[in-house]
Amino acid sequence: MGEEFTNQATALWKKHIKEALAILEEAEEPIITLNFKVKLNFAETYPKLTTGIRFSQSYTDEKVAEFDDPNQLPLPNVTKEAKAAEKDKEKD
Helix, strand or coil: CHHHHHHHHHHHHHHHHHHHHHHHHHCCCCCEEEEEEEEEECCCCCCEEEEEEEEEECCCCCCCCCCCCCCCCCCCCCCHHHHHHHHHHHHC
């Protein structure tokens, strides 16, 4: 079965390589996620191996927030709000 999976995966890749490369050319970053799905079905009279391919460009997004430590006593001009106010004063 391993050899047949390899054959099927190779055939699928050769069939869809142009589409995968087109995604890479259009993407902001040259990254593509490529997955092969294997399904083994032993419920039939004969075992059955099905191989699928899926690909997409990689996309991530992230937001970060920092907070004052709630267990720390606030110090003058050390809170995030105070620091922001100081920056605003420097701009004026």
